[in-house]
């Protein structure tokens with residue numbers, strides 16, 4: 213083979229740590245670094261990324277590339293750097309990291325063409341009594357427009373009609389018949405002016421605006437303190453300088469309400485979340501890359517969007533667990549935001565009412581600058597706390613009588629009530645009254661949850677659905693009794709306790725679609741007295757100005773968990789739920805039901821607030837040698853064969869111990885290895901799961917040791933992974 217051939221190095225989307233060399237056949241253009249190329253791989257052809265385009269010491273025998281897809285870098289230099297950094301930090305193959313970064317349409321090789329945005333057309337119904345028995349779709353659309361849409365004086369957006377399942381063809385036929393008419397264009401609403409900032413807001417805004425280049429700010433602001441206003445005003449200088457802004461929000465908080473707050477101020481913004489089609493996602497991605505879109509709001513994966521000129525990153529509710537990807541490439545979007553801000557030499561603004569202990573620790577050691585909003589904007593007061601001692605009480609549908617009485621009082625005073633219960637379904641257990649048998653999932657170490665309407669047993673871990681048994685599978689004769697409370701059951705009890713009050717249940721079962729959720733929220737926002745009962749969907753992000761009473765129905769689950777992060781999570785949850793109360797003029801109350809009313813965590817939280825709690829909790833983490841002072845990683849392994857998974861981790865441990873003995877330095881310089889032990893969910897979907905925990909004195913020691921694992925070859929029946937900075941560490 214003539215040596216004049218140009219050889220390039222390609223990362224392929226496979227779980228393999230090697231990069232692969234190919235040559236560029238004569239007459240074929242040379243791909244840029246970061247461009248997508250189609251290459252033969254094994255028996256197939258794959259889309260890879262060119263990571264080096266001038267390999268000097270390539271192998272003699274290389275295959276030719278098939279095709280250069282991009283004339284530009286699909287992955288710009290900064291993103292490629294980020295990918296390389298991630299590959300090292302998370303010990304994950306570069307090809308898979310790059311595949312994660314690319315939108316799936318791009319991964320498949322779609323051309324990068326920005327399509328003109330569709331015109332936002334709206335249609336008016338002219339003849340509501342239109343009938344045509346021979347054209348049922350036309351009739352159906354007329355009927356849909358007449359009922360589904362009430363006060364649509366501006367017309368119904370074409371997008372909504374298409375979404376409801378009607379075609380453009382049906383629309384245009386009705387237009388021809390004069391039944392539909394295009395609505396006149398609406399003038400865009402004038403953009404909203406900035407609010408007059410409070411002194412604390414003004415200080416925070418100024419700090420971010422004055423920052424030059426890379427720095428990280430932690431904006432700690434109690435719920436309702438006006439963090440969003442700080443975000444909006446901190447964005448101005450970057451926007452004026454022609455820069456782009458990336459705003460990350462938790463999965464659950466990306467509601468039309470959130471989006472509207474940015475759009476009302478700045479006009480069009482882009483959005484990236486899991487509900488988009490592949491093409492929509494790619495289009496938004498390309499508009500950010502070209503610089504056309506100036507503001508992007510997105511969930512976790514939006515951190516991988518390329519920008520022509522990024523000027524500021526904002527991470528709202530930075531403590532939220534949804535920023536951590538829990539499978540595959542286990543990255544933290546918040547931590548990557550810090551890395552990216554550093555690369556791009558721009559500020560990063562992290563905001564939360566309940567910052568993660570990681571971020572508070574970074575403030576303590578001078579890495580982040582602390583900005584504080586201690587009071588609610590607009591003068592609303594903070595809620596007051598009450599603990600209900602559940603010991604020895606008879607509950608009605610999971611509610612203590614004193615709580616029921618309080619609910620009555622708040623409703624009578626025209627308040628709304630919010631009840632938090634982190635269990636969907638009817639009852640978490642179905643129990644045989646005579647022998648104690650419980651309905652369990654055949655594939656997991658878990659009980660099945662009883663659901664009603666429709667009646668079904670569901671495993672909340674592997675999603676298996678089974679019929680509700682009508683007799684005990686052990687003794688065959690005992691009566692089966694639902695035990696414990698889920699949101700459905702609480703809803704039922706509330707309906708009989710408060711027959712005249714609207715009850716809104718908000719959990720994943722009632723809000724499968726955004727539309728369902730929005731319909732519920734709209735009723736709530738009308739402000740009439742009502743009771744909401746729901747899971748964490750209710751606890752985050754939403755504004756409920758008329759809520760005066762919030763109750764946490766069962767605080768014990770969090771208080772009793774042995775996970776070292778459980779106190780932090782429980783405190784965050786209580787403060788966040790409490791933050792829904794009394795946001796407007798009416799003061800709020802927070803009631804917490806617990807069998808452990810003297811639990812020191814509850815006491816500290818109520819007396820010292822979240823900041824005081826966090827300080828004490830950080831001290832105990834430090835004493836216990838835990839994160840954030842001591843970095844952690846988990847090796848996980850799972851297989852249908854229990855011994856296989858366990859033996860793999862035992863071998864890893866033996867290897868790591870050997871490596872450490874061979875190294876210099878005393879025991880305190882070594883990484884501590886705990887396990888292997890069965891995972892908390894020891895069997896999931898019929899696979900046994902084990903884990904080995906590593907806790908290191910420093911990041912470098914941790915990474916060096918993980919590096920020494922190399923890339924062990926394992927049987928196909930075994931799955932294993934490395935989780936650096938695990939969120940669920942138990």
Ligand code: ADP
Nearest residue numbers: 407408409410435436437438439440441589590
């Ligand atoms: P957070 O995100 O900190 O929970 P928000 O940004 O949602 O708080 O603000 C809470 C409420 O206070 C909102 O209704 C907002 O419009 C209002 N608000 C924020 N800043 C001001 C201000 N400077 N003056 C008056 N109202 C404000």
Ligand code: ZN
Nearest residue numbers: 653656671674
């Ligand atoms: Zn299961």
Ligand code: ZN
Nearest residue numbers: 644647684687
């Ligand atoms: Zn039985």
